[in-house]
Amino acid sequence: MFRKPILALIILGAIILAGGAFIMITSTPASQAQAQPASLDLTVYNSNIGLVKEIRQFELNTGVNQVVVTDVPSRIIPESVHFRSLDDPDAVVLEQNYEYDIVGSQKLLEKYVDQPIIVITQEGSKHEGTLLSGSDDIIIRKEEGGVDVLKYDQVRQFSFPALPEGLITKPTLKWLVDAAKAGKQDVEIAFLTNGVTWESNYVLVLAQDSSQLDLSGWITLDNRSGATYKDARLKLVAGEINRVQPTPQPRDDYLSLEMAAAPKAPQVEQREFAEYHLYEIPRPVTIKDNQTKQIQFLNAHDVPAEKIFVFDNWSGDFQLTDSGAVQGNVRVKVRFNTGAKGVNAQLPAGVVRMYQPDEDGSPLLIGEDRIDHTPKGEDVTLTVGEAFDLVGERKKTGSKRLGDDAWRESYEITLRNHKEDQDVAIHVVEHLNRWANWEIIHASPQEFSLLNSNTIEWVVHIPAGGEATVSYTVEYTR
Structure with a gap:
C-alpha cells in the first residue's frame, strides 16, 4: 500500500531537482539464481532455433531488486527474453539487460x-x-x-592490479525488478536461442528379394548455442516455421558426438501441434554444449516394399551418342508407405541411408536419399542409385511445325536388359512441356498412365537379355 506514495515522492523529487541535479535510486543487492533451474524445458525446431523455459528461485526484497542469471547461452536472442514471477503477479520488470562483454x-x-x-x-x-x-x-x-x-x-x-569494471566471465542476464512482497519466489524465464537444431536420420535395410524392409529413425540433435541443458524436458517440432531472417552468427568448428543408448521403453512420443508435428522425449535429457546427441524414435520391421526401375531423361547422368540420342542407366528406386500397413508413423525430413544384405548376410550400403516431412498414409519413394546392367536410350525421331499455333514431335525410347537371369519392368517417364495443351496421337505400347498434367508413364516388361522400345508422337497447340 506504500508503493504509490513512494513513486509520487520520486517523481516530485525529480521535478524539484530538475536542471542538472543528480538523482540516484538505490536497489537491494543482486539476487543470484540458484545453480541449476528447478525446472527446464527445451523445445527445438528444424530451423536452428530453440525455446528455453526455466523455473528458477530468487530471494527478493520488497521494492527494487537486481536479479542476475549467468549461465545463459552465448547465442541467446536477448529481445526474446520473458521474465515472470509465479508467486508475485504484481512484480514489475523495470529494466532488462543482456551483458556479453566477456573477459579476455x-x-x-x-x-x-x-x-x-x-x-x-x-x-x-x-x-x-x-x-x-x-x-x-x-x-x-x-x-x-x-x-x-x-x-x-x-x-x-x-x-593488472585490479579487474576493470564492466567485464564478465559468462554471458549474463540482469533485471531490475520491483517486487510487491519479500521472500523466496519462483520465477519463469523464457527465451529463444540460435545454435540449436535437429534433423532426422534413417537406416533402411532392404531384404535380399527387395519385398520388405526394416526402417529405424534417429533424432540427431546438434547443440552449439553456448550452453548446456541438464535434465531438460525435450520437445522437437517438425515443420518449417516462418522466421525473420536472423543476422548470421559464427559457428564453432569443434563437435563431439554422443549416441544415446536405446532403452526398451518407448523413446519418443509423437503428436500433432498446430500445423506441425511434435516429438516429446518421455525422460530427462542432458544436452551438452558443442554436442551431437542421437535418440531413436522409430523402429519398424517387415514393412512391405517395392523396388522399381525408372528411365527418366530429366534425372540421371545422360550422354549424347553419335546418333543424336541421349543414353544413360536406369535409376533404381524403393517405395514404401507410411500408413498402418507400412511404417505406421509420420516421418520428419532427413537423410535415409539404405543397406541390403549380401549372400553371406553382411549388409552393404546401396545408396542414400533425403525425404521431406511426410505425414502418415503417404508413399515414400527413395532413389537408390543407377542399375549397372539396365540401359536406356532416347532419340527424337521427328519434329514439325504445324502453323503458328501447333507443333508435332516424335520420340523413340529403347531399353536394354543385360541381366542374364532376371526379367524386369521399367517405368518410362516422359515430360510434355513445350506447351500447356497436348495430345498423344500415336503411342506404342498404347497403354500409358497420366502422372500429372504434363507427365506420362509407360511400364515396360523386358525379358532377361532382351530389349524393348517405346515410341510416341505428341501434338502441342496453344
Whole structure:
C-alpha cells in the first residue's frame, strides 16, 4: 500500500531537482539464481532455433531488486527474453539487460587504458608504467619517461592490479525488478536461442528379394548455442516455421558426438501441434554444449516394399551418342508407405541411408536419399542409385511445325536388359512441356498412365537379355 506514495515522492523529487541535479535510486543487492533451474524445458525446431523455459528461485526484497542469471547461452536472442514471477503477479520488470562483454586479454587491455600495468616479455624483460593503448600494439608510458611499444607475440605475461569494471566471465542476464512482497519466489524465464537444431536420420535395410524392409529413425540433435541443458524436458517440432531472417552468427568448428543408448521403453512420443508435428522425449535429457546427441524414435520391421526401375531423361547422368540420342542407366528406386500397413508413423525430413544384405548376410550400403516431412498414409519413394546392367536410350525421331499455333514431335525410347537371369519392368517417364495443351496421337505400347498434367508413364516388361522400345508422337497447340 506504500508503493504509490513512494513513486509520487520520486517523481516530485525529480521535478524539484530538475536542471542538472543528480538523482540516484538505490536497489537491494543482486539476487543470484540458484545453480541449476528447478525446472527446464527445451523445445527445438528444424530451423536452428530453440525455446528455453526455466523455473528458477530468487530471494527478493520488497521494492527494487537486481536479479542476475549467468549461465545463459552465448547465442541467446536477448529481445526474446520473458521474465515472470509465479508467486508475485504484481512484480514489475523495470529494466532488462543482456551483458556479453566477456573477459579476455584483448578486452582487459582495451578496458585498462590509462591504468598502471606490468608486462613481462618472452625474453623475461619487465615493462612497467601506464597503458596508453592495447588495440594493435601494446604502448606503455614508463614512470621515468619514455614510451615502450610491444608486439603481442613478444608478451608472455600481463599483470593488472585490479579487474576493470564492466567485464564478465559468462554471458549474463540482469533485471531490475520491483517486487510487491519479500521472500523466496519462483520465477519463469523464457527465451529463444540460435545454435540449436535437429534433423532426422534413417537406416533402411532392404531384404535380399527387395519385398520388405526394416526402417529405424534417429533424432540427431546438434547443440552449439553456448550452453548446456541438464535434465531438460525435450520437445522437437517438425515443420518449417516462418522466421525473420536472423543476422548470421559464427559457428564453432569443434563437435563431439554422443549416441544415446536405446532403452526398451518407448523413446519418443509423437503428436500433432498446430500445423506441425511434435516429438516429446518421455525422460530427462542432458544436452551438452558443442554436442551431437542421437535418440531413436522409430523402429519398424517387415514393412512391405517395392523396388522399381525408372528411365527418366530429366534425372540421371545422360550422354549424347553419335546418333543424336541421349543414353544413360536406369535409376533404381524403393517405395514404401507410411500408413498402418507400412511404417505406421509420420516421418520428419532427413537423410535415409539404405543397406541390403549380401549372400553371406553382411549388409552393404546401396545408396542414400533425403525425404521431406511426410505425414502418415503417404508413399515414400527413395532413389537408390543407377542399375549397372539396365540401359536406356532416347532419340527424337521427328519434329514439325504445324502453323503458328501447333507443333508435332516424335520420340523413340529403347531399353536394354543385360541381366542374364532376371526379367524386369521399367517405368518410362516422359515430360510434355513445350506447351500447356497436348495430345498423344500415336503411342506404342498404347497403354500409358497420366502422372500429372504434363507427365506420362509407360511400364515396360523386358525379358532377361532382351530389349524393348517405346515410341510416341505428341501434338502441342496453344
